[in-house]
Amino acid sequence: MSTVAPLPCLPAAVIFDMDGLMLDSERAIIDALRQAAHEHGARIDPDWWLGLIGHSDEVCRQRLGALIGEEAASAVLARGHALYIAAAEAGIAHRPGIVTLLELLATHGIPRAVATSTRRPLALRKLEAADLLWRFDVVCTSSDVARPKPAPDVYLLAARRIGVDAVHCLVLEDSPTGVRAALAAGMTPVQVPDLLAPDDGVRALGHRIVDSLAHAQALLEPLLTTRPPMPTASRT
Known part of the structure; x- marks a missing residue:
């Protein structure tokens, strides 16, 4: 120590x-967003998502929109949110x-x-x-x-x-x-x-x-x- x-x-x-x-939950949400991005064909460095940690939903949306476009960002975030909710309801350690x-x-x-x-x-x-x-x-x-x-x-x-x-x-x-x-x-x-x-x-x-x-x-x-x-x- x-x-x-x-x-x-x-x-x-x-x-x-x-x-x-x-x-x-940080691991759960990052994993959900990575999976959502992959499903939508968005090629994003896996470590890029770490920069969203601690930020509000609006800031995350703005940053992702600047990276891949607002329409794609909305789709990725919606799918990522659904995956994350499923993980949360299953129980987050x-x-x-x-x-x-x-x-x-x-x-x-x-x-x-x-x-x-x-x-x-x-x-x-x-x-x-x-x-x-x-x-x-x-x-x-x-x-x-x-x-x-x-x-x-x-x-x-x-x-x-x-x-x-x-x-x-x-x-x-x-x-x-x-x-x-x-x-x-x-x-x-x-x-x-x-x-x-x-x-x-x-x-x-x-x-x-x-x-x-x-x-x-x-x-x-x-x-x-x-x-x-x-x-x-x-x-x-």
Whole structure:
């Protein structure tokens, strides 16, 4: 485990990205888009799709349209979406360590929110199918804000809805786009990269980068010793 600066204080709330951070959905959507492009005869470098990670649907549509034309992009995205929905309904696996981390935060009474670039109906379906929805106090999506990440809107909304000042929020993100959104919101991001490794430009942002959710949890655990566990409550 690489050396990462300790957190300065216990966060008042932790805000989670969803895709690629909690759910192994980045692989699922990239695979669906690659298959859709292949079916439509669009020759696209397999690694090109990685550049869409963390961006809104509209940004993805614009970038693909610029590459292969708007009509072809619409067809590929529609087919890719259908393939992805089928994969999501079959069940998208958790990223390692997410349940353990959420249980630890709940035990110590740390509020938890989701801030995702996914539209609300699909985000709720995915969280419910993954048995994670009930673990969060607030879910904020790109449907709820005017500007997607890297604008800070969805993170600021999550902070307002959870009732915590942005400066006291810890953000867990996998993508550079999400990290920039969290920094713009004045929050403390910890990046847990998935498919997209941080380049020099991302590292220059100066935030903490860890190799797993277990490593992120290790940053929190020393601070949680000052906050007693909450009484155990069963799921209702």
